[in-house]
Amino acid sequence: MLTCAIIDDDEINRLTLEHYIELTPSLKLISSLADGIAGLAFFREGNRVDVLFLDIEMPHLSGMDLLRVLTDPPEVIITTSRQDFAVDAFALRVADYLMKPFDFARFTQAVERVQPRQSPKIGQATVPTVEGVGHTDLFVKVNSRMVRIKFDDVLYVEALSDYVNIVTPKHKYIVYTTLKALESRLSVFTNFIRVHRSYLLNTQHIDSIEDNTANLRGGHFVPIGKSYQESFYKSLQRI
Known part of the structure; x- marks a missing residue:
């Protein structure tokens, strides 16, 4: 059982989460708690839990600021109505990012993702979030939507x-899959x-390269790692 x-x-979201937790035997x-200040006090008093369901936008101390203050946070599942914090949240190594309103099925999926991280003997849940639809595009699952993305974009x-x-000129899509996959x-x-x-880079969008950094259209920058530089520069000779 995970605490x-x-x-x-x-309050409505807290009550919903409390109900979902009650329905989950694990x-x-x-x-x-109703705000970040109370949450900070909870942890500074020495209390520990395995999983924290954390909102982002709260008065006085936001969820993101709380995460930055905690020296040894538990596994964190973000619950928010704002998608634009996702990149910053995952940079802080949160376990999952739930967009409000979320149903019990999505809640359960997030909990199942936390369990293997807490108990290595439990098999990792697999979630098919990238679906092929042809040779030029694919569908990715973003929250509850399936979004078509053209490879060239x-x-x-x-x-x-x-x-x-996955970054395109107009959008950023946070998708549950690995870079290797x-x-x-x-x-x-x-x-x-x-x-x-x-980083995986689409060389079609490179405007220039300077100091081992690829400058892309629209003001995006991607670093070129030292161990990848030789193969990368060789590939440019074929473009």
């Missing part, structure tokens, strides 16, 4: 723990090249 806490200033609720892909950030899917396209342990 858990809720920090969310939205979870035990330790505390349900992808500027780069960035690894975010067990997720990737997506690299395999894109291997048939010679313009997609691994240039860093955390």
Whole structure:
């Protein structure tokens, strides 16, 4: 059983999470708090939990600021109505990112993702979030939507723990898959090249290269890792 806490200033969302936790035999609720300040006090008093369900936008101390203050945070599942914090949240190594309103099925999926991280003997859940639809595009699952993305529109892909950030000129898509898995899917396209342990780059969108940094259209920048530089520059000779 995993112990858990809720920090969310939205009472309806707290009650929903409390109900979902009650329905989940593998979870035990330790505390349900209404703001980040109370959450900070909870942890500074020495309390520990396995999983924290954390809102982002709260008065006085936001969820993101709380995460930055905690020296040894538990596994964190973000619960928010804002998608634009996803990249920053995954940079802080959160386990999952739930967009409000979410149903019990999506909640359960997030909990199942936390369990293997807490108990290595439990098998890792697999979630099919990238679906092929042809030779020029693919569908990716973003929250509850399936979004079509054309390969040619992808500027780069960035690894975010067990997720990737697929960046196009107009959008960023946080998708539950690994960079290695997506690299395999894109291997048939010679313009997609691994240039860093955390980046897969579409060379079609390079405007210039300076100081081992690829400058892309629209003001995007991708670092070229030292161990990837030789193969990368050789590939440019064929473009």
